Amino acid sequence: MAPGPDGSDAISDAVLLERFAAGDQSAARDLADQLLPGALRQAYRMLGDQAEAEDVAQDAMLRLWKQASDWRAGEARVSTWLYRVVHNLCIDRIRKRRPQVRVEDAPEPVDPDPSVLDRMAQSEQSKAVAAAIAELPERQRQALVLRHFEGMSNPAIGEALECSVEAVESLLARARRALAKKMSEEREAFGYG
Amino acid sequence: MVEDAEKHMDTLLQQLADDAVAGTPRPGPDLMARVLADASDVIAAQPRAAAANQTVAPTKPGIMDFFLGWAGGAVAAMAVALVIGIGVGMEIEPGNVPFMDTEEDTLTIADGGFMPEDIL
Numbered sequence: 001m002a003p004g005p006d007g008s009d010a011i012s013d014a015v016l017l018e019r020f021a022a023g024d025q026s027a028a029r030d031l032a033d034q035l036l037p038g039a040l041r042q043a044y045r046m047l048g049d050q051a052e053a054e055d056v057a058q059d060a061m062l063r064l065w066k067q068a069s070d071w072r073a074g075e076a077r078v079s080t081w082l083y084r085v086v087h088n089l090c091i092d093r094i095r096k097r098r099p100q101v102r103v104e105d106a107p108e109p110v111d112p113d114p115s116v117l118d119r120m121a122q123s124e125q126s127k128a129v130a131a132a133i134a135e136l137p138e139r140q141r142q143a144l145v146l147r148h149f150e151g152m153s154n155p156a157i158g159e160a161l162e163c164s165v166e167a168v169e170s171l172l173a174r175a176r177r178a179l180a181k182k183m184s185e186e187r188e189a190f191g192y193g
Numbered sequence: 194m195v196e197d198a199e200k201h202m203d204t205l206l207q208q209l210a211d212d213a214v215a216g217t218p219r220p221g222p223d224l225m226a227r228v229l230a231d232a233s234d235v236i237a238a239q240p241r242a243a244a245a246n247q248t249v250a251p252t253k254p255g256i257m258d259f260f261l262g263w264a265g266g267a268v269a270a271m272a273v274a275l276v277i278g279i280g281v282g283m284e285i286e287p288g289n290v291p292f293m294d295t296e297e298d299t300l301t302i303a304d305g306g307f308m309p310e311d312i313l
Contacts, residue, residue, distance in 0.1 A: 020232070020236070023236055023239070025229075025232065025233065025236060028228075028229055028232035028233075028236075029229060032220075032225060032228050032229060032232070036220045036224070036225065036228060037219060037220055040217070040218065040219075040220050040224070041213075041214070041217045044217050044218060045213065045217070050218050053218070054218075054220075054221075054224050057220070057224065057228075058224060058227050058228055058231065061228045061231065061232075062228075062231045062235075065231055065232045065235040065236075066235055068235075069239065117209070117213065119216070120209075120212050120213045120215075120216035120217070121209055121212050122212045122215075122216075123208065123212075125205055125208065126205070126208050126209045126212050128205075129205045129206060129208075129209045130209060133209075144206075148206045148207070148210050149209075149210045149213055149214075176199075176202065179202055179206075180198055180199070180202055183198065183201070183202060183205075184198065190201070190205060191201075191205075192198070192201050
């Protein structure tokens with residue numbers, strides 16, 4: 001199983017990137033094996049379209065290859081850097097989908113697209129959870145998804161969302177409280193009690 | 194009670210996460226090939242860029258180069274001047290040195306020609 005982007009493989013990612021910058025082609029395959037699935041998953045969750053998600057994942061990896069020779073180890077996790085690149089590329093595409101709306105009038109794109117998450121849910125209970133997650137404020141939703149769906153550690157989430165670990169803990173606590181409240185209100189939908 | 198609710202919520206979140214993973218496409222061989230081809234292109238471009246940089250932007254002379262170049266130029270100029278001087282000197286016969294005053298035209302302080310008394 002490929003390692004998750006929780007920071008546990010930050011050193012090996014950085015080492016692989018260094019080897020790639022030195023011209024080691026096999027390091028590129030190892031990095032792609034580790035990072036590409038997560039990048040594609042994130043892009044698909046935001047865009048809901050496989051072809052577009054693949055283009056974004058490829059573009060993000062290309063940016064990583066180009067960045068390799070200038071990479072400064074220890075400043076950021078490779079996986080977190082890639083998460084932000086994928087996030088920004090997806091937002092660009094979401095904005096381009098709505099050309100009739102002026103950029104300043106368009107609402108900020110969300111991560112993930114709740115409708116995509118809803119489509120992924122297999123059971124009624126999962127759909128209820130997806131709907132509850134969709135109602136969360138964006139930052140809480142991002143933190144929850146990165147924690148529970150991407151398996152990121154709190155420090156890694158903090159890097160991705162550009163906030164402190166304490167702020168991440170607060171976001172997660174509020175998200176869970178909101179979900180619990182929703183669950184207590186709609187016990188049947190959530191299969192609880 | 195609260196612990197049960199937390200536990201149930203974690204179970205549901207995990208279930209949805211599993212659904213999301215199952216519902217997300219895995220990178221196919223085509224995507225992986227495209228990504229690795231990009232990596233090859235970037236690696237291939239790196240040595241060429243380095244070589245191009247060396248050709249386009251040669252290193253600037255350092256301060257030592259500047260001074261050594263200046264000293265070398267000065268030595269060369271003096272050598273040329275010396276050779277010319279020797280050449281000119283060889284052409285002049287002894288006792289016939291141009292621009293040199295003869296003895297009777299020589300102005301000295303002793304004969305009063307240098308600073309006449311009427312001026313004082």
